[in-house]
Amino acid sequence: QVQLVESGGGVVQPGRSLRLSCAASGFPFSNYAMHWVRQAPGKGLEWVALISYDESNKYYAESVKGRFTISRDNSKNTLYLQMNSLRGEDTAVYYCARGRSGNYFPFDYWGRGTLVTVSS
Amino acid sequence: EIVLTQSPATLSLSPGERATLSCRASQSVNTYLAWYQQKPGQAPRLLIYDASNRATGTPARFSGSGSGTDFTLTVSSLEAEDFAVYYCQQRSTFGPGTKVDI
Numbered sequence: 001q002v003q004l005v006e007s008g009g010g011v012v013q014p015g016r017s018l019r020l021s022c023a024a025s026g027f028p029f030s031n032y033a034m035h036w037v038r039q040a041p042g043k044g045l046e047w048v049a050l051i052s053y054d055e056s057n058k059y060y061a062e063s064v065k066g067r068f069t070i071s072r073d074n075s076k077n078t079l080y081l082q083m084n085s086l087r088g089e090d091t092a093v094y095y096c097a098r099g100r101s102g103n104y105f106p107f108d109y110w111g112r113g114t115l116v117t118v119s120s
Numbered sequence: 121e122i123v124l125t126q127s128p129a130t131l132s133l134s135p136g137e138r139a140t141l142s143c144r145a146s147q148s149v150n151t152y153l154a155w156y157q158q159k160p161g162q163a164p165r166l167l168i169y170d171a172s173n174r175a176t177g178t179p180a181r182f183s184g185s186g187s188g189t190d191f192t193l194t195v196s197s198l199e200a201e202d203f204a205v206y207y208c209q210q211r212s213t214f215g216p217g218t219k220v221d222i
Contacts, residue, residue: 107166
């Protein structure tokens, strides 16, 4: 069955960096676009970034552009999110999600999320 | 940029009742709209894609309709496990959500 498992979250000081990982299994990872979506405590969903199946296309929300980098390693079935210059407003649960049927949108499978807390 | 508005913000109903949730887009999105359900402490779950197609595993009591700018998610008869927050989505934009509670 499809599984997405995020890791790498934790408490980090403002201005520092963190890298999240998402290990995928149960499907041909290299055939699917992948996303990061976040949810601040008690708030709604915010799309963060998208990467195409072959890494040729990457898109970012304006709120993270220039600070976050999405990447993937298809040989390891793993998605990454490098987060630099972190701010308090980046505090959220970060989910990885799969684009449905090879399309970019919508998202048919989600991981359980990893919590990132940006605080001094 | 497309803005999605959901109404009502909260819907208070009883098991067995019909729930009707609305999502309105600031400009036409054709039928490129999805609905998700999220329960506390869980990841969102895709219910409906392309406005009216049930995702794998979505019970038949859930139905979606609409096109252009106005969309509806209907739960024909609420069950206990349906009390949750529901989000609509158009590509990279999510609506603010509707909470369905008892």
